[in-house]
Amino acid sequence: MPELPEVETIRRSLEEKVKGKTFTGVEIFLDKMLKGLEPGDLDEKFKGKKITGIDRRGKYLLINLTGGVVMVIHLRMTGQLLYCAPDQEKAKHTHLVFHLNDMYQLRFIDQRQFGKVHIVSLKELGSISGLKNLGVEPLSDIFTREHFKKGLRNRRIKIKPLLLDQTFIAGIGNIYADEALFRARVNPEQVAANINAREAVRLYTAIREVLLEGVENRGTSIKDYVDGDGTRGSNQNYLRVYGREGEPCLKCKTAIQRKVISGRSAHFCPKCQKL
DNA sequence: CGTCGCTCCTGGATGC
């Protein structure tokens, strides 16, 4: 579910609520969702730690605590992280409840149970392989046209699965990949190395645009996604290809196609995005 | 190393 714009929206909405607050305890309803916190290190690693800020890397949320402790959270497909009043009814699939000293709670909810919360010391951060191997942040200054063009060189993989590869670029998921490819008029099955300079620049620009607009619209809420306050985003109203199979292309009226590429559904206009 | 297919789950939509 949540891709870069959604995770960034959650980060912003949560940070203003919990920054400066202190954790007082945790309730664990499903063991496997929480990693790195044994009953023995509850006090040392968690209780009494104050939240100093929240960062984002790719689709990971990093909640920084005093004492060099970090909560690393990945929401995968259906995860939610909600700041809740204590009397708010517990939603189905609430697996972890973190208690704060303002009596409010940070709740981790995840229908499909693919998400994960790690509580680690700074020196253990490197043991989270997905985080360690993340690629460039697409909205940062070091992600340049040249950086992107270079990354395509010699890659025999199709461009769509490459965009989804988090070690290539961090934070793009299925929705924004399809939207970026449509705007750049690049076919999702195009082999990365065969993308020419002009197309590469278009795709580079499109990636930044769709992600930035996604953040401005506070994320894409198709099914489960809400921010830290439980508020839905509005970017689903502006999607041009994702979820529009059979509907007319907004540019040429050709029916949008859906095709499984590398195990993921890709949505594209067969006329505007010729191979 | 690069690429691909399978897998972890629940539940909503669809088909018979």
Added chain:
DNA sequence: TGCATCCAGGAGCGAC
């Protein structure tokens, strides 16, 4: 209505 099947926004893992 009941039941089976397919599908979903992600990514780690083993196989080749």
